[in-house]
Amino acid sequence: EIVMTQSPATLSVSPGERATLSCRASQSISSNLAWYQHKPGQAPRLLIYGASTRATGIPARFSGGGSGTEFTLTISSLESEDFAVYYCQQYSNWPPGPPWTFGQGTKVEIK
Amino acid sequence: EVQLVESGGGLVQPGGSLRLSCVVSGFTFSSNWMSWVRQAPGKGLEWVANLSQDGSDKSCVDSVKGRFTISRDNAKNSLYLQMNSLRAEDTAVYYCARDPGFGLDVWGQGTTVIVSS
Numbered sequence: 001e002i003v004m005t006q007s008p009a010t011l012s013v014s015p016g017e018r019a020t021l022s023c024r025a026s027q028s029i030s031s032n033l034a035w036y037q038h039k040p041g042q043a044p045r046l047l048i049y050g051a052s053t054r055a056t057g058i059p060a061r062f063s064g065g066g067s068g069t070e071f072t073l074t075i076s077s078l079e080s081e082d083f084a085v086y087y088c089q090q091y092s093n094w095p096p097g098p099p100w101t102f103g104q105g106t107k108v109e110i111k
Numbered sequence: 112e113v114q115l116v117e118s119g120g121g122l123v124q125p126g127g128s129l130r131l132s133c134v135v136s137g138f139t140f141s142s143n144w145m146s147w148v149r150q151a152p153g154k155g156l157e158w159v160a161n162l163s164q165d166g167s168d169k170s171c172v173d174s175v176k177g178r179f180t181i182s183r184d185n186a187k188n189s190l191y192l193q194m195n196s197l198r199a200e201d202t203a204v205y206y207c208a209r210d211p212g213f214g215l216d217v218w219g220q221g222t223t224v225i226v227s228s
Binding site for chain 2: 034046055
């Protein structure tokens with residue numbers, strides 16, 4: 001099973017500032033990585049897939065980068081609606097294929 | 112409008128069973144892989160299982176193997192998760208999601224399962 005590790009666990013940021021979240025895979029997953037935003041009581045929302053491609057309707061302030069084992073999600077200028085928990089997820093094709101695994105999440109909170 | 116609506120959650124005793132359903136609208140259900148994902152209280156997201164378009168190919172996480180079964184009825188635009196031998200650690204919000212092969216791009220609002228005596 002591929003283990004995904006996110007850092008930091010919590011990121012305190014002021015509105016308008018830049019936030020950079022990290023995600024590391026225990027083995028190479030090429031660019032088979034997605035990022036999600038999750039707010040309490042809501043469905044998770046796909047932000048980025050293919051490590052760097054924004055999903056439909058996602059604002060340009062969200063950007064993803066990396067490949068292999070090291071990945072980042074950057075929010076260029078935080079807005080109030082961006083305070084949430086963010087998860088990375090690998091979907092590396094067989095082998096090893098499923099199980100898809102998520103990181104433990106990074107909570108972005110208001111400083 | 113794309114919609115996924117889960118149902119079937121509730122309170123069940125340890126060792127009991129539940130069947131979750133997810134009804135889909137707004138896209139061609141029969142053309143898509145589908146997944147179940149869960150979130151235990153205070154924890155992160157955990158992928159549970161997925162299923163191919165025709166139901167012939169499926170995978171699941173080790174912790175539910177032999178207890179949970181994913182299935183679908185394309186005529187009813189519905190995805191199911193049969194959960195048997197439930198344990199306290201299965202307590203979670205369960206989400207269904209479309210699994211197009213590049214992440215999980217559409218999600219339902221979830222249904223809550225509580226396993227407790």
